[in-house]
Amino acid sequence: MEIGKKIKNLRLKKGLTQEELGERTDLSKGYISQLERDLSSPSLETFFSILEVLGCQPNEFFDQDTTVQKVVYKxxxxxxxxxxxxxxxxxxxxxxxxxxxxxxxxxxxxxxxxxxxxxxxxxxxxxxxxxxxxxxxxxxxxxxxxxxxxxxxxxxxxxxxxxxxxxxxxxxxxxxxxxx
Incomplete structure (x- = not known):
């Protein structure tokens, strides 16, 4: 699972920049960038803090179905x-x-x-x-x-x-x- 990509998608859906997410979680913009590129792994405390700011529950984050959007309507x-x-x-x-x-x-x-x-x-x-x-x-x-x-x-x-x-x-x- 690409945790960084999911964090980035959630951040973009919330309309936040890396800098804004960093400010709200007391993390640096550089660290957020590393997380989003899967170059670094957050601690559980940091991960939960990021999810809280992004308005996402941990079970929703790991649920595979939440990443699939409906594209074709019949x-x-x-x-x-x-x-x-x-x-x-x-x-x-x-x-x-x-x-x-x-x-x-x-x-x-x-x-x-x-x-x-x-x-x-x-x-x-x-x-x-x-x-x-x-x-x-x-x-x-x-x-x-x-x-x-x-x-x-x-x-x-x-x-x-x-x-x-x-x-x-x-x-x-x-x-x-x-x-x-």
């Missing part, structure tokens, strides 16, 4: 929601996306369908129109995107999407996590 992994009254269907393409920084969905708008209104936030939204056309209302302004076109906006104002096509519109939408 149709059976998707989660669905349908609002027949407003005429839209959402398919969450990554089932745990609400825990991640991006939330990719497939949005289907029925004829005259509209997606719910969102409050202003710090998130960003990207969309690609697979079929049909969509109107995006941001504040008082409206924008239309047709099949093969892309939308991208910062969600600093109330925003909403409407079907602008005489039929079903389908798009992929990815929104980033809001940090309000």
């Amino acid at each position: 149709k059976e992994d998707y989660t669905n929601y349908c609002d027949e009254e407003k005429g839209y269907h959402i398919e969450w393409l990554v089932h745990e996306s609400n825990e991640k920084e991006m939330e990719p969905i497939r949005l289907i708008l029925e004829k005259k369908g509209e997606f719910k209104e969102f409050e202003p936030s710090l998130s960003e939204t990207f969309g690609y129109v697979l079929k049909g056309a969509v109107i995006v209302q941001i504040g008082q302004r409206t924008y239309e995107a047709k099949e093969g076109e892309t939308i991208y906006f910062q969600a600093a104002e109330e925003h909403k999407m409407f079907n602008a096509y005489d039929g079903v519109t389908e798009l992929i939408v990815v929104a980033t996590e809001s940090y309000l």
